[in-house]
Every structure is written in C-alpha cells, then in structure tokens.
Amino acid sequence: MNNVRLLFNSVSEIAGNEKIGLITLTDESHERLISIVCDWNTAEAIDIRVKHKMDKSNTLPEVMAAMLKARCKDERKYYVCILGLEEEQYKTFIVGEDSAEMYKIKASEAVLLSLVLDIPIYIEGTLMKKQSIKNRSCTDKVSIPINVINSSILQETLERAIQAEDYETASKIHDELERRKRQENKNSKIQD
The missing domain is CATH 1.10.287 (Helix Hairpins)
Structure with a gap:
C-alpha cells in the first residue's frame, strides 16, 4: 500500500461556526494539505497540546497514555492510518505495527492521540491525492473537501x-x- 506520512499543521475554528474545528495536516514535503472537520472540544484539546497552554500531566489522555506505556512492556508500536471515506468521515484506524491489531477511531481523535502518544499518521496515497489541496501557507483560508462534512x-x-x-x-x-x-x-x- 502506498501510504503518505502526514504531519500536524494547525487547528482552528471554521469561519462562521464556532462549534466546529478544523485540523490541517500536511505531507512531509509540506506541498499538500488535508483538512479534517472536528467538534470544538477535540479542536481545543489539540490546541492545548500544541500550544502548551497548561500542565497536561494529569489529563485523561496523558494519564491513559502513561498507563498504556507502563503496561506494554514489549514496547508495541502503533500508528494512525486513514484508509478511505465512509459516511462523510475518514475511515481511520490505530494500527499495531507488528501485529494485526486495528482499532477504528474518529480521524480527529486519532490526531489528538497521535500528539499525546507521539505516533505517526499516514493516509492511503490515492485518498491523499483525491482529498488534499496545494498548501498555500501564506493564506488564512483552507478548502475543505465537501465529502467529509456531515x-x-x-x-x-x-x-x-x-x-x-x-x-x-x-x-x-x-x-x-x-x-x-x-x-x-x-x-x-x-x-x-
């Protein structure tokens, strides 16, 4: 499978709708950009982690991550993989690198988890070509693929x-x- 590594770019609100967040990710060359629509709570949780606005050592995601790392003595490796579209949402999984483990998860929450656990995010190459746009880092506007909005x-x-x-x-x-x-x-x- 031809997967493209994604890097976190930004999180913001969708203009005119303060209840909805927008996460943007780029490919490693920063040439292409993909956007993920999310609820504002997830956007805010990501924003806190990216901007280091508070001590997160006792927040639920970080505590759960510490617990998982402590219990997994064999150092299992995971990554996020976006494989397709399903009912106006990205079909996203947490995947075990050395096992057949696959856990379905919302794309926006997978981004949050990747930031907390420091795990990579990938997207299937054909899907990236279809859903991404040229990265114009000098503008404050981003196009959102209409097929991932409910x-x-x-x-x-x-x-x-x-x-x-x-x-x-x-x-x-x-x-x-x-x-x-x-x-x-x-x-x-x-x-x-």
Whole structure:
C-alpha cells in the first residue's frame, strides 16, 4: 500500500461556526494539505497540546497514555492510518505495527492521540491525492473537501451561503446534498 506520512499543521475554528474545528495536516514535503472537520472540544484539546497552554500531566489522555506505556512492556508500536471515506468521515484506524491489531477511531481523535502518544499518521496515497489541496501557507483560508462534512453542517452552510448571496457555493452544496439524498434512496431500495 502506498501510504503518505502526514504531519500536524494547525487547528482552528471554521469561519462562521464556532462549534466546529478544523485540523490541517500536511505531507512531509509540506506541498499538500488535508483538512479534517472536528467538534470544538477535540479542536481545543489539540490546541492545548500544541500550544502548551497548561500542565497536561494529569489529563485523561496523558494519564491513559502513561498507563498504556507502563503496561506494554514489549514496547508495541502503533500508528494512525486513514484508509478511505465512509459516511462523510475518514475511515481511520490505530494500527499495531507488528501485529494485526486495528482499532477504528474518529480521524480527529486519532490526531489528538497521535500528539499525546507521539505516533505517526499516514493516509492511503490515492485518498491523499483525491482529498488534499496545494498548501498555500501564506493564506488564512483552507478548502475543505465537501465529502467529509456531515449533512446537517452542509445544510447550515447552504443557508449561510444563500444569505450571503454566494450562489456558486450554494449551488455546489445543494448538488452534494441532492447526491446524498439520491444515494440514501438507492440504498434504502436495495435494502427493501
């Protein structure tokens, strides 16, 4: 499998929606950027760890990490791997390097875990090509692949785009919502 190593780049809020965070990761050359949408609590937890805003030695993730390291005398090695898309989310796993262990996890929480445990993050190469954008580090705006945003957030964003008279964005969002409705109808007919 052709995996690409990802490096943490930044965490911020999505403009206009303070309840949603945005994590950005780059490839090792810093040429391509991928974004992961997350809840604000996860974004804030990452921000605290990146900016060292407080003593984290007694926080749950760090305590659990210390416990795991103490219990795993054989020094098992793990990494995060993003393998695909599933229901508007990245299909992400914690993988045991020397074993068949695979634990499914939310992509945003995998980023947090990678920061706490200091474990690498990889993404399947074809997925990286499809989901990433050129890294423009001189700008404060980042494009988010629409296929990793859940429908309720898309609906809210559609309404904001219409209010702002941004009809091009509204049209793209509307098309994606319609595509999802067609897919849901197709899936329900298959199940019947």
